Amino acid sequence: MVVGAGLAGVRSVEALRARGFGGRITMIGEERHRPYDRPPLSKAVLLGGTDSTVVDSDLDALEVDFRAGVAAKGLHPGVVETTEGELDYDGLVVATGARPIRLRGDGPQHVLRTIDDALGLRSLLGPGRRVAVVGAGWIGAEVATAARRAGCAVTVVEAAATPLAAALGEIGAHTVPWYAEAGVDLRLGTMVASVDHGGLTLADGSAIEADVVVTGVGVRPAVEWLAGSGIRLDDGVVTDEHLNTSLPGVVAVGDCAAWWSRRYGLRLRVEHWDTALGAPDVAAATLVGDAAVYDPVPYFWSEQFGHMVQYAGHHDGARPIRRGDPSAQGKPRWGTCWVDAGDRLVAVLAVNRPRDLVQGRRLIEGGQRLDVERLADPAIALRDC
Ligand code: FAD
Structure with missing residues (x-):
């Protein structure tokens, strides 16, 4: 069963x-x-x-x-x-x-987990609608992307100091400009006290007025x-x-x-x-009754503000090495490789660099020692590091 x-x-x-x-x-x-x-x-x-x-x-x-x-x-x-x-x-x-986790308050609060949630939310998006998204994680960023494309005025409220903080820590800060470029009002370090009729009440007592509140806090x-x-x-x-x-x-x-x-x-x-x-x-x-072990290199992707963000591995305690320039003009192609004490790749983040993801995942699975200086050079393919 x-x-x-x-x-x-x-x-x-x-x-x-x-x-x-x-x-x-x-x-x-x-x-x-x-x-x-x-x-x-x-x-x-x-x-x-x-x-x-x-x-x-x-x-x-x-x-x-x-x-x-x-x-x-x-x-x-x-x-x-x-x-x-x-x-x-x-x-x-x-x-x-x-x-999905829901926030306190008796105002209407949308979450995005089911097809019914998605179709219901989509019907509320449109030019001039004020949308408040709570949480600048994966779901919040993707909802903000769609709401802006639909012509909404979008505010994203995030308690942490950066977007994607839970998954990427400080590296998530490199996505802050994406919000401004898309015309999204991003409020970092901002706690929501409750979802009320007409919008959000923040922990400092101030309010954000909204026609639609979407909660994406995990x-x-x-x-x-x-x-x-x-x-x-x-x-x-x-x-x-x-x-x-x-x-x-x-x-x-x-x-x-x-x-x-x-x-x-x-x-x-x-x-x-x-x-x-x-x-x-x-x-x-x-x-x-067959013998099998589940031992993957976990993999995830997100499409937000026109960027493809991909991640494989698990980086707790590992050393981050930047690849490429997140602030490059146009569509920046950058990422981060995390290595352990033995210079083995344990995780890779690839932004608009799908080949890094594929090659990085293989290197993580292979577990071989790498040349860390070459890892930092975005002109060198990961498989050649
Ligand atoms: P679910 O898909 O949650 O399925 C579980 C089912 O069990 C549900 O239908 C639920 O109703 C049912 N259920 C729950 N309790 C009971 C019960 N007591 N009795 C009977 N049925 C029950 N992952 C990525 O890697 N990349 C992405 O870009 C990405 N985007 C996402 C976007 C959204 C909006 C969401 C919601 C998730 C996204 N994910 C993404 C995550 C991915 O979709 C999930 O990891 C995946 O759906 C998990 O599948 P599952 O079958 O374990 O659980």
């Missing part, structure tokens, strides 16, 4: 069949939609380029009993309690993703239904490197899973599309 019908859920069904599992598979999802991709929601959907991002997967051919609009409420050994009664399982994939794993089940939870469902949870016959994948990374020697929970795509094959292998 698969609980959660997002990308990780449907990929789990595909992987189970690809590994020869011929038994019955039931997949439940609380949304009333077929599985769909979320990255386009804040890009093509919000920009008006498409209304559907349904995953290209033939559920009939997969012979999956897919039940849309059914939510899991509890878990006991061998049984999932759902909004439509109990369902038995021999093996279970937990793939319930994550839910997500929490959607694991409340597992409370009391005995499964180990710690910022998501805790798994080993095979994606086994603490309960027999239960694996977890995607945004809700905090897996043991052999590569980095720590537990990782990565809210990125590539994880939802790749982890299910290992989870399916584990359920059918």
Whole structure:
């Protein structure tokens, strides 16, 4: 049985069949939609380029009993309690993703997680509308991009000193000019106290008037239904490197899973599309008794203000080395390579430099010692460093 019908859920069904599992598979999802991709929601959907991002997967051919609009409420050994009664399982994939955090206040507050959120928000964007976006993270930057393209007057309010602070730290400061160039009013170091009718109230008591408020301040794993089940939870469902949870016959994948990374020697929970795509094959292998380890170099991309931002790896404690000039005229092509004490690449950020991402990811996987001076020279291909 698969609980959660997002990308990780449907990929789990595909992987189970690809590994020869011929038994019955039931997949439940609380949304009333077929599985769909979320990255386009804040890009093509919000920009008006498409209304559907349904995953290209033939559920009939997969012979999956897919039940849309059914939510899991509890878990006991061998049984999932759902909004439509109990369902038995021999093996279970937990793939319930994550839910956006909301701010205090009783004013209308939009989040962007589902296709319904995206279509609803898009209908509110238009010339002259005042849009306040809370959070200059990945989602906030992409929403601001779309809202400006739609002709809105956009203010982005961020508590940290730079955009993308949680993911990139101080390096996120290089994206500040992008906001000004796009005509977005970016307020850094600004705390929101509440979302009220007519806009935001800030912690200093002042207000930002807005017709539309969008909150993009992060997500929490959607694991409340597992409370009391005995499964180990710690910022998501805790798994080993095979994606086994603490309960027999239960694996977890995607945004809700905090897996043991052999590569980095720590537990990782990565809210990125590539994880939802790749982890299910290992989870399916584990359920059918094949030996497999999930040990990826995590990968993520974002498209904001006309720039392609890509990141691979995990850079905690590593030394950053700049590649290229973020303030170059036109479309700057720059990035950062993080190296460990042995001059091995552990993470790469590539802004408008897609080749750096591809080559950097291979170097991280290879783990060889590099020439740090050459890494700093953007004219030298990463694979030649
Ligand atoms: P989800 O996609 O969240 O799917 C989980 C499903 O489970 C949901 O449908 C949910 O309703 C359902 N569910 C939850 N609880 C229950 C329950 N109790 N019972 C039954 N069903 C339940 N990643 C990138 O790498 N690059 C990007 O550019 C990017 N852009 C993004 C833009 C947006 C707007 C969003 C929201 C995400 C973006 N991501 C991006 C992240 C990426 O989409 C997620 O990492 C991915 O969707 C995770 O897939 P998942 O299947 O684990 O979880």
